Amino acid sequence: MRRRTFVKTMAGASAASLLPGLLPPSWWRSFVFAATPARPGASPYGPLLPPDDNGIELPDGFTSRVIATTGRPVAGTSHIWHSAPDGGGCVDDPRGGWVYTSNAELENDTGGVSAIRFDADGSIVDAYPILTGTSRNCAGGMTPWRTWLSCEERGPTGKVYECDPFRRSEGIVRPLLGSFNHEAAAVDPATGDVYLTEDHPEGRLYRFVPDAPGDLTAGTLLAAAVDGDGSVGWMSTSTRIPDRRRATTPFAGGEGVHIGDGVVYFATKIDKRIWELDLATSMLSVAYDCLAHPEGSLNAVDNVTIHAPTGRVLVAEDGGNMEVGLMAGSGADRTVSALLRIQGQRSSEVAGIAFSPDGTRLYFSSQRGIDQDTGITYEITGPFGAATDGNRTVALSITSAAHVRGGSHAADNFADRQQLQICSNADDQYVRRAFIAVPITTARGPYTEAVLRLTARVWNGVPSQIDVLPAPADWDPATLTWDTQPTPLGGPIASFGITSDTDERYEVDVTGHLNRLHADGATVAAFTLRHAQPNGPVAYVTAPAANSNRPELVLTSDPEPAPPAERRGPPGRVPRRRVR
Missing domain, CATH: 2.120.10.30 (TolB, C-terminal domain)
Structure with missing residues (x-):
């Protein structure tokens, strides 16, 4: 029809044809x-x-x-x-x-x-x-x-x-x-x-x-x-x-x-x-x-x-x-x-x-x-997160974010911006790095998959490769500046390429790093985002302060242990669509 x-x-x-009892x-x-x-x-x-x-x-x-x-x-x-x-x-x-x-x-x-x-x-x-x-x-x-x-x-x-x-x-x-x-x-x-x-x-x-x-x-x-x-x-x-x-x-x-x-x-x-x-x-x-x-x-x-x-x-x-x-x-x-x-x-x-x-x-x-x-x-x-079979997926909103800039902006704080900026250049005046963090205490590990969902674009459509590095968790976005930025805890754990000057959604696999954090008992996952190339144009990543397409960390774990015998219900979750 x-x-x-x-x-x-x-x-x-x-209206009567729609009343209860009348199909x-x-x-x-x-x-x-x-x-x-x-x-x-x-x-x-x-x-x-x-x-x-x-x-x-x-x-x-x-x-x-x-x-x-x-x-x-x-x-x-x-x-x-x-x-x-x-x-x-x-x-x-x-x-x-x-x-x-x-x-x-x-x-x-x-x-x-x-x-x-x-x-x-x-x-x-x-x-x-x-x-x-x-x-x-x-x-x-x-x-x-x-x-x-x-x-x-x-x-x-x-x-x-x-x-x-x-x-x-x-x-x-x-x-x-x-x-x-x-x-x-x-x-x-x-x-x-x-x-x-x-x-x-x-x-x-x-x-x-x-x-x-x-x-x-x-x-x-x-x-x-x-x-x-x-x-x-x-x-x-x-x-x-x-x-x-x-x-x-x-x-x-x-x-x-x-x-x-x-x-x-x-x-x-x-x-x-x-x-x-x-x-x-x-x-x-x-x-x-x-x-x-x-x-x-x-x-x-x-x-x-x-x-x-x-x-x-x-x-x-x-x-x-x-x-x-x-x-x-x-x-x-x-x-x-x-x-x-x-x-x-x-x-x-x-x-x-x-x-x-x-x-x-x-x-x-x-x-x-x-x-x-x-x-x-x-x-x-109560234990609302309990599941009795099927993988469990948790989408965690990134709660802390800021970018820093060198040169004359080294003491400036950019935590309130709707776009995180990333740029590389021989002159510190133009260099920008972004930092993001999210508590992970509500997501049970270890993880079968851990994905950063980021919405990003690049200036003038010039292709850019962005590295994702592990960062310490002991920084405050409200006070973060170029002068106070934390040093990465290691080399890149993932990277992704941005090719469009309009917003697109990217999924970055960070499973290995999240499982290392889980094994160490960490309560927060923190990352540094920086250009992979030495002279990269400005890239923009949507920040938590934005009105839509805010960044997320999506964690999927194995089924939880079997519940007590009286809990016979077929559990699980509503299927989740991947956002790309």
Whole structure:
């Protein structure tokens, strides 16, 4: 079926035909099951144990704590936690630690967003508002440039606000992201494109393409148009009203959305589905259908997030069994199970699921709590990285970077630049070297593969060969200069050639070096990047401060040891696409 027939059929469907219990047309269900959807199965973390002191059923090895309660000061602060906590996100704090943001889904301009700041050991050090005076702030999404997008579920006039998570502040409305009943947002780190869901029986999937990544003040809003074979196209749409054209595709109540490894996962609550859109192929399919599996424990879908170290997808329930569902494994072995279940709060909903940047802590809220009025926000710790078979791949964001320059710039610091510069010359005035480092404590070794993912270009397209050398880890990017630069710990461990004057992605194999670091018990991997030739032009490598295509260290390890016998679940991870 071609797009014209497909969208006409769907656009003509009534909202009633999409209500729970009434199946969509048979051809639509045939289309979505062309892929291999997940099925109910056992959890890779093992069975849930009886409720803990906070009323939460968790697998063995996991613990919970309450970090905030509606109407009470957040521990150690004077900030009163808001009612109706909803969507949430986490971001690493350049000062150390991380910040968790939480929307307040309140009416009549009494909503907004609050933030809780944690130090490096997980202790709460501050809490404060970052948006006030809005309505029904439902979900949202964290951006690669460390801002929080808060979405108003305010009917056709709902807006998206961009907020600064790191200080008491007020968000800025971003009108180009559309006016509709906003639910959630997710940013593709490779492009800066923003994907948006609409909570409406005939809501659309939107995509905002910025003129420049990280700048939401200029760009184009698009709506998805899906062919019968699952291929997705995009059509320009209005930023002032919701899209209801026949040429675009309705989705039955858009909810959470998240992006991981080039795949957009989003939920639709009326037909109780988790969808996956592969950005490399532009193909859409259903990852899981609750209605097709009434025997499964997951029977409602809302917020979505991804555990980056394992690629596992988490789904919060709006009501249902008050669970956080877990989709793990790959291909025909992909299963859905319960990661946790809240007891005694069946009239509430689970919201705001988000991991700390290192993937060791999960945050979420029970929006209405025990008394249907008092929201409770929790933190879960445990062995989230556990896997029971299949290789484990972890993509670690480079957290420290700077380049240095000789001559008259020998005392200058360049840590805040979005591009690291590399140049060689007989005159030190023009020589530049780059340094990058990343903690590796969350990635279990030894490694079957270790790859530096770098985005780079060269001045005027003059081919350049860049050497990668091992560096000490005891340098601070904020104070690094030519005069204080560390001496490499040895000769080149790898090299790569740059030939284009436009950004291209490079993968540099550093497996041997990472295994040596692992054997030595190192906690940080640090590298020097310098020209291999004596007189090389300026090469530019995208830095952590950039809005997209930031550098990563991707580590793959062998399967972990077999778990205890009671953990029978088929584990694994969502397949990862290599970025080239």
